[in-house]
Amino acid sequence: MALIELRDITKLYKIGQIQVNALNGIDLSIENGEFVSIMGPSGSGKSTLLNVIGCLDQPTTGTYKLGEKSVEKVSDWQLSNIRNRSIGFVFQSFHLLPGLTALENVELPLIYRGVLGRERKKSAIEALESLELGDRMHHLPTQLSGGQQQRVAIARAIVGKPSVLLADEPTGALDSKSSLNIMSIFQKLNKSMGITIVQVTHEEKIAHYGHKIFRLLDGKIEKIEVLDEQLLAIE
Numbered sequence: 208m209a210l211i212e213l214r215d216i217t218k219l220y221k222i223g224q225i226q227v228n229a230l231n232g233i234d235l236s237i238e239n240g241e242f243v244s245i246m247g248p249s250g251s252g253k254s255t256l257l258n259v260i261g262c263l264d265q266p267t268t269g270t271y272k273l274g275e276k277s278v279e280k281v282s283d284w285q286l287s288n289i290r291n292r293s294i295g296f297v298f299q300s301f302h303l304l305p306g307l308t309a310l311e312n313v314e315l316p317l318i319y320r321g322v323l324g325r326e327r328k329k330s331a332i333e334a335l336e337s338l339e340l341g342d343r344m345h346h347l348p349t350q351l352s353g354g355q356q357q358r359v360a361i362a363r364a365i366v367g368k369p370s371v372l373l374a375d376e377p378t379g380a381l382d383s384k385s386s387l388n389i390m391s392i393f394q395k396l397n398k399s400m401g402i403t404i405v406q407v408t409h410e411e412k413i414a415h416y417g418h419k420i421f422r423l424l425d426g427k428i429e430k431i432e433v434l435d436e437q438l439l440a441i442e
């Protein structure tokens with residue numbers, strides 16, 4: 208059974224008289240342990256799709272099953288619970304809280320989950336160390352490089368051991384060396400921890416670190432490409 212299963216998903220935005228069909232009948236399945244990339248022109252619905260998969264946004268019509276749960280049937284409260292327990296997010300612009308240190312940023316999702324002080328700190332330190340940031344824990348985001356900030360954001364995304372990691376243009380703000388480093392981390396998380404990864408990217412090369420590419424056009428899947436060979440991010 209697929210981990211993520213979308214059937215005939217649409218998303219309609221209405222602003223005044225203008226209607227935008229951001230998603231126009233999306234069918235897709237993602238298996239547990241897959242690493243997939245979503246590509247497509249600007250405005251084709253990539254971020255909207257990722258937000259639906261991540262339960263940040265509800266579709267207008269269609270059905271979405273995440274594991275055993277029919278997501279379109281649950282309340283907002285249950286939705287935020289699913290999001291908090293099963294999904295980690297990474298964004299192009301990192302979205303770290305500027306007034307908090309790396310460690311405090313990584314502790315945040317555990318605070319929302321009610322994990323208490325000492326245990327919370329231990330898990331956050333472990334996540335940061337696994338991303339080779341053990342010596343940067345007490346730095347503020349402004350005191351870190353872009354690549355380091357993205358690694359803190361990944362630590363924050365995985366500290367709660369989610370089954371799915373969603374990334375919207377995770378390398379969009381990074382140079383090629385840091386981008387390679389992020390892909391190497393994603394491949395390790397995918398292979399050794401079995402985390403399912405869905406990333407949006409504009410870069411063909413970045414897309415090839417995954418197993419599959421979904422190509423979007425005008426809110427529809429135009430093509431699914433299964434990659435025989437993944438690029439290996441060996442640094």
Ligand SMILES: Nc1ncnc2c1ncn2[C@@H]1O[C@H](COP(=O)(O)OP(=O)(O)OP(=O)(O)O)[C@@H](O)[C@H]1O
Nearest residue numbers: 220221222227229248249250251252253254255256
């Ligand atoms: N909150 C919103 N309200 C109204 N329209 C929206 C909203 N979010 C997205 N849209 C519209 O939906 C369409 C798809 O947007 P989306 O952000 O998913 O595109 P994208 O593929 O991620 O583009 P990009 O590559 O530029 O990030 C666009 O036409 C956009 O204008």
Ligand SMILES: [Mg+2]
Nearest residue numbers: 253254255375
């Ligand atoms: Mg986008």
